[in-house]
Amino acid sequence: MERQTDNRPVKVEVRDLTKKFGDLLVLDNLNFTIKKNEFVCVVGPTGCGKTTFLNVLTRIHEPTEGDLYIDGQPADPGRHSISFVFQEPSAFPWLTVEENIAFGLKVKKLGKSEIRKRVEQIISLMGLERYRKSYPRELSVSVVQRVIIGRSFAMQPDLLLMDEPYGQMDVKVRFYLEDEVIRLWKELGSTVVFITHNIEEAVYLAERVIILTNKPATIKEEVFIDLPHPRDITDPKFIDYRNYITDKIKWW
Amino acid sequence: MSINQKDLEQGLSAYKKSRKKNLLRMVLLSAAGIAVFLLVWQLVVQFKLVNVRNLPAPTKVMETLIYKISNRNPDGNTLGTNIVASLQVALSGFFLALVIGIPLGLFMGWFTPVDKFVRPVFELLRPVPPIAWIPVVVVFVGIDLKAKATIIFLSVFVPCVINSYTGIKLTKRTLINVAKTFGAGNFETFVKVGIPSAMPMVFTGVRTALGGAWSTLVAAEMLAAKAGLGYMLQVGRNVARADIVVAGMVAISVLGALMALALGILEKRVLKWKLER
Numbered sequence: 001m002e003r004q005t006d007n008r009p010v011k012v013e014v015r016d017l018t019k020k021f022g023d024l025l026v027l028d029n030l031n032f033t034i035k036k037n038e039f040v041c042v043v044g045p046t047g048c049g050k051t052t053f054l055n056v057l058t059r060i061h062e063p064t065e066g067d068l069y070i071d072g073q074p075a076d077p078g079r080h081s082i083s084f085v086f087q088e089p090s091a092f093p094w095l096t097v098e099e100n101i102a103f104g105l106k107v108k109k110l111g112k113s114e115i116r117k118r119v120e121q122i123i124s125l126m127g128l129e130r131y132r133k134s135y136p137r138e139l140s141v142s143v144v145q146r147v148i149i150g151r152s153f154a155m156q157p158d159l160l161l162m163d164e165p166y167g168q169m170d171v172k173v174r175f176y177l178e179d180e181v182i183r184l185w186k187e188l189g190s191t192v193v194f195i196t197h198n199i200e201e202a203v204y205l206a207e208r209v210i211i212l213t214n215k216p217a218t219i220k221e222e223v224f225i226d227l228p229h230p231r232d233i234t235d236p237k238f239i240d241y242r243n244y245i246t247d248k249i250k251w252w
Numbered sequence: 253m254s255i256n257q258k259d260l261e262q263g264l265s266a267y268k269k270s271r272k273k274n275l276l277r278m279v280l281l282s283a284a285g286i287a288v289f290l291l292v293w294q295l296v297v298q299f300k301l302v303n304v305r306n307l308p309a310p311t312k313v314m315e316t317l318i319y320k321i322s323n324r325n326p327d328g329n330t331l332g333t334n335i336v337a338s339l340q341v342a343l344s345g346f347f348l349a350l351v352i353g354i355p356l357g358l359f360m361g362w363f364t365p366v367d368k369f370v371r372p373v374f375e376l377l378r379p380v381p382p383i384a385w386i387p388v389v390v391v392f393v394g395i396d397l398k399a400k401a402t403i404i405f406l407s408v409f410v411p412c413v414i415n416s417y418t419g420i421k422l423t424k425r426t427l428i429n430v431a432k433t434f435g436a437g438n439f440e441t442f443v444k445v446g447i448p449s450a451m452p453m454v455f456t457g458v459r460t461a462l463g464g465a466w467s468t469l470v471a472a473e474m475l476a477a478k479a480g481l482g483y484m485l486q487v488g489r490n491v492a493r494a495d496i497v498v499a500g501m502v503a504i505s506v507l508g509a510l511m512a513l514a515l516g517i518l519e520k521r522v523l524k525w526k527l528e529r
Contacts, residue, residue, distance in 0.1 A: 058433045077435045084433040088426045094448040094525045104434035107444075135525040155434070 008035035011191045012075075012159055016066030019049075019056050026052045028216040029066070034159075039185055039192045041202035044212030045249055050195045051087070053217065054163050057193070058084050070158050081108065083152035085162040091136040091144045091151075098123065098132045100147050104155045122150040125187060126180065142173045146180065153184045162194045166201070178204055182229050199249070203241045204231050211248050221248055308495040313502060316495040320484075326496065327487035329479045335503060337479035338469060341397060345404025345472075346465045353409045354454055357416025361450070362442045374413065382407035382464075383471045395476040403472040408461040415457025419450030452526055455519045462515060466508040481507075 012034040019027040026049040034040055044050055055061045057068055059077050068075040075082065083104065091100050098119050105115045123132055126146055136144045145165060152160055162181075166174045182205065185192055196202050202209050203225055211220045225241055232238060290310045296302060297309035308316070320331035327334070360367045360374075385406050393399040423446050431441040473482030481500050488496030 060429055060433070077433060081435070082433060084430070086426050086429065088424075090426045090430050092427060092430075092445070092448070094451070096525075103430075103444075107431065107434040107436045107440065137525065 006035055006038075008037060010034070011036040011038070011070065012193075013069040013072075014057075014066070015069065017056065017063055017068065018065040019052055019061065020064045025216040027056065027063075028218045030217070030219055032210060032219060032222070034191060034193065037189045037191055039182075039194070039205060039207045040210060041194045041196060041206035041208075042210045042212060043196060043199055043202045043245065043249065044217060045214050046197055048212050048215050049217040050197070050212065051163055053212070054084070054161050054193075054195055057159070057161055058082055075159075080159070081155050081157040083155045083157035083160045085149055085152050085160070085165045087163045087165070087167055089136075089141070089144060089148075091148050093136050096133050096135055097128055097139075097147050100136070101151045101154050104151060108155070118154045118156070122154045125184060126150050142169055142177065145169070146177065149177075149181060149184070153188055153190060156188060157190060160190045160192045162192065164196050164198075165194075166196075174201070175204075179230060181205065186229075199242055199245050200233065203238060203245065204233060209245060211245060223248075306494055308498055312495050313498045316499040317502065320496075320499060326491050326493060327479075327484045329484070331484075331499075331503065333479050334481050334484045334500075335507065337477070337483075338473070338481040338504075339507070341400040341472060341480065342404055342465050342469050344397070345401035346408050346462070348401065349405045349408035349412055349461065350458065353412030354416045354457075357413040357454075357457075358420050358442075358447060358450060360413070361417040361420035362446050378410055378414075382468050386471070386475065390475065399475055400472040400477070403475075404465050404468055407464040407468040411457045411461045411464065412454075415453045415460070416450060419453025419457075420446045422453065423449040452523055455515075455523065459512065459515060459519075462511055463508070466504060466511075469504065 010033045014030055014032050014034075017027055017030040018025070030053070042050060042053065052061065056063050057075070059075065059082075070080045070082075073079070092103060095103065101119045101122050102115050105118060110118075123129055128143075128147065128150065131139060131143060131147075136147070139147075145168075149162075149165060152162075166177055169177060178201065181192075181194075184190070194202075194205060206225055209223045209225060211223065212218070213220045223241065223245060227235070227237060227241070293310050297307055297312075317331065320334075322330060324330055329337070356370065360370055382403055385403060389399050389402050393402050427445050427449065428441055431445045436444065469480075470482035470485060473480040474486065477483040477486075481504050485497050485500035488494070488500060
């Protein structure tokens with residue numbers, strides 16, 4: 001399934017990316033590019049190395065070989081802004097909602113007025129006004145997860161990585177949050193890599209789905225999802241995409 | 253189904269009211285506990301279930317306390333002088349230990365070289381009970397306020413270090429990673445993530461330490477004191493005045509409870525993200 005020409009410039013380039021832990025080869029020579037403002041989902045069987053893949057992209061782990069380039073430069077958390085939404089709850093419990101959203105902006109030492117402006121933008125985009133002074137423990141899991149996602153978008157990152165952020169949500173909340181992520185992505189023009197093992201979620205969100213093989217992970221195939229947002233999960237074309245990707249994951 | 257804002261607010265105010273009522277009931281219950289305790293004590297003495305010379309009645313203790321407010325007998329100081337003397341010793345030792353112990357524990361818990369350097373010495377000194385230090389302290393520091401404060405310091409220092417250390421060690425990996433992926437360096441992560449995350453454990457340590465400080469006070473005041481609650485207690489024992497001894501105990505317990513209360517209020521402020529609001 002190919003796609004018509006995409007004129008957006010390349011934002012991220014992954015070249016010959018390999019990661020070994022001792023003798024264990026987890027990522028085997030991955031090569032791909034991500035366009036500016038693109039929304040890419042990465043799917044693969046459980047335990048295929050999806051999280052390792054993200055950890056290498058964010059430099060929590062150093063790659064064994066190859067590298068990740070942002071705007072042609074080797075990725076560097078000091079210079080580039082890479083935001084990460086972790087699978088586990090990662091709101092700072094001692095900070096209020098607005099302080100949580102401002103956290104990364106303060107680390108990047110942005111000016112006070114800029115921080116204020118971005119926090120307000122995220123709060124109003126996500127409808128978090130009522131909760132701005134609340135602490136995470138006073139909020140439901142899904143609201144806290146939204147705060148974390150808002151915190152990442154507030155960074156206006158070069159690259160936003162999300163590792164199964166909705167893994168613990170039920171279906172109804174999930175669809176709601178997925179729509180919200182799409183809205184934020186469109187509004188803020190971020191470049192997003194979203195990891196999930198949920199194929200329906202991938203087809204619902206992504207412009208392009210990267211399918212990984214079993215460990216050691218290589219790219220099995222890239223699928224362009226040529227459907228407008230918001231997508232309808234009952235649309236026959238949607239179902240075709242879903243079944244196609246499911247087959248690709250099942251079949252080797 | 254729509255949720256009516258007015259109903260919600262009404263529900264909330266009803267809930268708050270019932271909570272307040274419940275709180276009042278709990279306070280009354282606690283007060284009743286103390287009252288029953290005093291009553292039993294009074295009755296035990298009244299009906300001579302124990303030797304009255306050895307155990308004064310609460311009314312007698314109260315009398316002694318009131319008498320001591322303006323009289324210097326038998327220890328040579330009024331109650332106020334004794335309280336000030338003890339507070340001076342206890343607080344100077346206590347705060348010095350907090351100021352040194354908490355940062356030390358935090359640094360040890362976060363920076364491995366600091367840990368490796370300090371830990372062996374700390375582990376060797378840790379099992380020595382504070383009172384066992386008295387002879388050493390007398391030799392090196394003398395017998396004045398500094399010496400007594402040093403004994404208190406030693407008893408407070410250990411729990412402060414241990415709790416700060418453990419608290420910061422328990423910082424969630426994910427939260428550290430969040431700060432790092434945002435580009436924070438190790439020291440910034442320590443300040444912005446490690447320290448706040450350790451605070452609940454630090455407070456637990458301080459609370460344990462506060463108890464330790466008061467219980468060591470009496471021992472510290474054995475060092476040639478001229479005033480202090482512990483000293484008053486000693487004199488009471490020497491002149492066989494049980495009422496003075498018990499009055500001293502009561503004063504120590506009330507002061508200790510007040511300090512614990514103050515600490516509780518501070519904790520509620522600092523850790524408001526953790527506690528029920």
